[in-house]
Amino acid sequence: MENAHVVTVSGAEFPSGHIVVEGDRITAVGPGPAAEPAGGAEGTERIDGSGCLATPGLVNTHHHLYQWAAQGVIPDGTLFEWLVASYPLWARMDAEVVAGAATAGLAWLAASGCTTSTDHHYVFPKGRGDLFEAEVEAARRVGLRFHPCRGSMDRGRSAGGLPPDDVVERAGDALRATEDVIRKYHDPSFGSMLRVAVAPCSPFSVSEELMTGSAELARAHGVRLHTHIAETADEEEHCREQFGVLPVEYLDRLGWLGPDVWLAHCVHLTDKDVRRFGETGTGTAHCPSSNGRLGAGIARVCDLLAAGAPVGLGVDGAASSEMTPLAGEIRMAMLMQRARYGPRALTARRALEMATLGGARCLGRQDEIGSLEPGKLADVALWRLGGFYDAIDDPVVAFAYGATPPLERLLVGGRTVVAGGELRTVSGQAAAEAGARAHRRLLTGDHV
Numbered sequence: 001m002e003n004a005h006v007v008t009v010s011g012a013e014f015p016s017g018h019i020v021v022e023g024d025r026i027t028a029v030g031p032g033p034a035a036e037p038a039g040g041a042e043g044t045e046r047i048d049g050s051g052c053l054a055t056p057g058l059v060n061t062h063h064h065l066y067q068w069a070a071q072g073v074i075p076d077g078t079l080f081e082w083l084v085a086s087y088p089l090w091a092r093m094d095a096e097v098v099a100g101a102a103t104a105g106l107a108w109l110a111a112s113g114c115t116t117s118t119d120h121h122y123v124f125p126k127g128r129g130d131l132f133e134a135e136v137e138a139a140r141r142v143g144l145r146f147h148p149c150r151g152s153m154d155r156g157r158s159a160g161g162l163p164p165d166d167v168v169e170r171a172g173d174a175l176r177a178t179e180d181v182i183r184k185y186h187d188p189s190f191g192s193m194l195r196v197a198v199a200p201c202s203p204f205s206v207s208e209e210l211m212t213g214s215a216e217l218a219r220a221h222g223v224r225l226h227t228h229i230a231e232t233a234d235e236e237e238h239c240r241e242q243f244g245v246l247p248v249e250y251l252d253r254l255g256w257l258g259p260d261v262w263l264a265h266c267v268h269l270t271d272k273d274v275r276r277f278g279e280t281g282t283g284t285a286h287c288p289s290s291n292g293r294l295g296a297g298i299a300r301v302c303d304l305l306a307a308g309a310p311v312g313l314g315v316d317g318a319a320s321s322e323m324t325p326l327a328g329e330i331r332m333a334m335l336m337q338r339a340r341y342g343p344r345a346l347t348a349r350r351a352l353e354m355a356t357l358g359g360a361r362c363l364g365r366q367d368e369i370g371s372l373e374p375g376k377l378a379d380v381a382l383w384r385l386g387g388f389y390d391a392i393d394d395p396v397v398a399f400a401y402g403a404t405p406p407l408e409r410l411l412v413g414g415r416t417v418v419a420g421g422e423l424r425t426v427s428g429q430a431a432a433e434a435g436a437r438a439h440r441r442l443l444t445g446d447h448v
Contacts, residue, residue: 001018001019001020001021001034001046001047001049001054001380001382001409002017002018002019002032002033002034002046002047002048002049003016003018003033003048003049003050003052004016004017004018004019004049004050004052004053004054004382005017005052005053005054005385005395006018006019006029006054006372007053007054007055007349007352007372007396008029008056008371008373009055009056009352009353009356009357009370009371009372010357010371010372010373012029014029014030014031015031016031016032017029017030017031017054018030018031018032018033018034019034019054019372019378019380020034020035021378021380021411021414022414023378023414024191024377024378024413024414024415025374025377025378025414026372026373026374026375026376026377026378026380027374028374029373029374034046047382047409049382049408051385051386052382052383052384052385052408053382053383053385053395053396053398053399053405054372054380054381054382054383055113055352055356055372055380055381055383055399056115056356056357056369056370056371056372056379056380056381057113057114057115057116057356057369057379057380057381057410057411057412058112058113058114058115058116058313058326058327058355058356058359058381059114059115059116059117059312059313059355059356059358059359059360059362059363059369060109060114060116060118060313060314060315060326060359061118061262061264061283061285061312061313061314061359061362061363062120062226062264062265062285062287062314062315062316063105063109063117063118063119063120063314063315063316063317064119064120064121064316064317064318064319065098065101065102065105065106065119065121065135065138065317065318066090066093066097066098066101066102066121066131066135066317067090067101067317067318067319068100068101068102068105068108068318068435068438068439069093069097069100069101069435069438069439069441069442069443070086070089070090070318070319070439070442071318071319071322071323071439072319072322073086073089073319073443074086074319077294078232078234078294078295078296079231079232079234079235079294079296079320080162080232080234080235082294082320083162083163084162086319087123087163087164087167088164089442089443090123091123091125091164091166091167092125092442092445092447093123093125093128093131093442094125094128094441094447095128095129095130095131095133095134096129096134096438096441096447097438097441097442098121098131098134098135098138098438099134099135099137099438100434100435100437100438100441101434101435101438101439102119102134102135102138102139103138103141103142103426103431103435104431104432104434104435104436104438105318105435106138106139106142106144106146106431107142107423107426107428107431107432108323108325108431109144109315109325109326110142110143110144110417110418110423110425111325111407111418111421111423111428112325112326112327112328112404112407113326113327113381113383113404113407113410114144114326115144115145115369115379115380115381115410115411115412115417116144116145116146116147116359116360116363116365116369116379117139117144117145117146117147118146118147118148118149118197118226118285118314118363119135119146119147119148119149120149120151120199120201120226121135121148121149121150121151122151122152122153122199122200122201122205123151123153123167124152124169124177125167132148132150132181132185135148136148136185136194139193139194140193141425141426142417142423142425142426142431143412143415143417143425143426144412144417145192145193145194145369145379145412145413146193146194146195147194147195147196147197147363148181148185148194148196148197149196149197149198149199150177150178150181150182150196150197150198150199151199151200151201152169152174152175152177152178152199152200152206152210152214153167153168153169153174153200153201153205153206154168154169154170154171154174154205154206154207154209154210155168155204155205155206155207155210156168159207160242161204161205161206162204162205162238163205168205171207171209171210171213174200174210175210175213175214175217178198178214178217179217179221182196182198182217182223186221186223188222190368191368191377191413193413195223195224195363196223197218197223197224197225197226198214198215198217198218198223198224198225198226199214199225199226199227200214200227201227201228202227202228202229202231202235203227203229203238203239203242203243203247203250203251204235204238204239204242206227208254211227211251211254211256212254212255215254215255215256218260219260224260224261224262224363224364225256225258225260225262226261226262226264226285227251227256227263227264228263228264228265229247229248229251229263229264229265229266230246230247230248230263230265230266230267230268230269230273231264231265231266231267231268231291231296232267232268232294232296232297233268233297235247235268236268246270246273247268248266248269248270248273248276249273251263252276257276257277257280257282258280258281258282259280259281259282259364260364261280261282261283262282262283262284262285262310262312262362262363263282263284263285264284264285264287264314264316265285265286265287265290265291265296265299266284266286266299266300266304267291267296267297267298267299267300268297269299269300269303269304274300274303274304274307274309275307277304277307277309278304278307278308278309281308281309281310282309282310283309283310283311283312283361283362284299284301284304284309284310284312284362285312285313285314285362286299286301286311286312286313286314286333286354287313287314287315287316287321287329288313288329288332288333288336289315289316289321289324289328289329289332290314290315290316290317290320290321290324291336292332292336293320293321293322294320298336298337298339298340299336301333301337301346301354302337302340302341302345302346305350310358310361310362311354311358311362312354312355312358312359312360312361312362312363313326313329313330313333313354313355313358313359315329325404327355327404328404329355330348330351330352330354330355330399330400331351331400331401331402331404333346333351333354334346334347334348334351334400334401348394348396348397348399348400348401349396351400352396352399352400356370356371357370357371358370377413378411378413378414379411379412379413380409380410380411381407381409381410381411382407382408382410383399383404383405383406383407384405384406384407384408384421385398385399385405389402389405406421407421408420408421
C-alpha cells in the first residue's frame with residue numbers, strides 16, 4: 001500500500017507514505033513508495049493509495065449485537081424506561097435471531113472501518129440454542145477480530161433488580177456457563193481472532209455474589225473484565241439506595257478496578273472516580289451516540305485522558321444507537337467533548353487515537369493492534385478522499401470533522417474484508433437481509 005497519507009497513530013505521519021504487509025503482520029511503514037520486494041514482485045499486490053488516508057483499523061470497545069434485531073422499537077425514554085420496555089422483547093430471542101443480528105451488525109461495523117469488535121451479550125433465554133456460539137460463528141464469517149463478553153444477570157425484580165425474574169440466571173449457573181465458553185473459545189495467542197471476556201451486566205441487574213465471582217473467575221483464567229457503570233443518574237440513585245455508595249465506589253469495593261478492566265459509558269463520574277481510573281489503569285468504552293440518544297449525558301473523556309486512563313470508543317447496542325457507524329463515533333466524541341469543555345478539548349487526531357490505540361489499550365492488545373508499526377498485526381483501513389473532500393487540506397480533519405469518507409480497503413490480519421466499499425467475506429445484501437429477518441422473528445415471537 002503506497003502513495004497514501006499514512007497516520008500511524010503512534011506518532012509518525014507520512015503525507016505520501018507506504019505500508020508493507022507480509023502475512024498477517026506489518027513489516028514496514030514510512031515515507032515515499034515501498035521498496036521492491038526481494039526476489040521480484042511476483043505474487044505481490046501493490047495497492048495505490050493515491051488520494052486516500054490510511055489509518056489503523058478501528059476498535060469497537062462496546063456493543064450488543066443481538067440488539068440489531070430490536071432497532072427503532074423504543075425510540076424515546078431514559079435508560080431505565082428503555083430497559084424495562086425492552087427486557088420482554090429480548091426474552092424472545094433464540095440462536096437464529098442472534099446469528100442474523102450479529103451477522104448484520106458485524107458487517108455494518110466492517111463497512112465503517114472496524115477491524116476488532118467486542119460484544120456484550122447478557123440475556124440467555126433457556127432452550128433457545130447456543131446464543132454465544134451463534135455470534136462467534138457470525139464474526140468468523142464476516143472476518144473481524146472478535147472479543148465476545150459472556151454477560152450475565154442474576155438480580156431480578158424480586159431481589160431488588162431492574163429486569164424481570166424470567167430473564168435472569170442463577171449466579172452459579174452463569175459462572176459455570178462463563179467458564180465453559182472461556183475454555184472452549186478463548187485464544188490468548190498473539191494475533192488471536194477470538195478472545196473472551198467476563199461481563200456481568202450492571203449493578204442494577206447483578207448480585208454482589210456474581211460480581212465478585214466473575215472477577216475471581218476472570219483473573220483465574222487470565223481474561224478481562226467488563227460491565228456497564230455510571231451511565232445515568234437513575235443508576236447513581238439505585239446504587240445509593242441499594243449499596244449505600246456511588247457506582248464506581250461500589251466497583252472499587254468489590255475489587256473491580258484495574259488494568260484488566262474496561263467499563264462501558266462512565267458518564268457520571270466524580271473527581272475521585274476519575275483519579276481512581278487513572279491510578280488503576282481502568283479503561284472506559286465511550287459511547288457518545290448512545291449516551292446522547294438516551295439522554296444520559298456527556299462522559300468526562302477529556303478528564304479521563306488527562307488522568308492517564310485508557311479510553312476507547314464503542315457504538316453500543318443498535319437498539320439504543322440505531323445504525324451508528326463506528327467511524328462516525330470519532331466525530332461524535334470530538335463534538336461532544338467540545339460542547340462540554342470548549343473548542344480545543346479534543347482534536348481530530350486524539351479522537352482517532354481513541355478509536356484505534358485507545359480501544360486496543362482497553363482490550364489489552366496495544367502491542368498487537370491500534371497503530372501502524374512494524375511487527376504489529378496488519379489491521380488497516382484505507383479511506384478514499386478527493387472530490388468534495390479536496391476542499392480540506394488536512395486529511396485527518398477531512399476524515400473526522402464531516403461525513404465519513406468512503407472505505408476503499410479494509411485489511412484484518414492482511415486479509416481483505418472490504419474492497420471498493422464492498423464486503424468481500426460475506427454478501428452485504430445477504431447480511432442486511434439476515435438482520436431484517438432477525439428483527440421480524442424477534443418482533444413476532446412465533447418461535448417462542
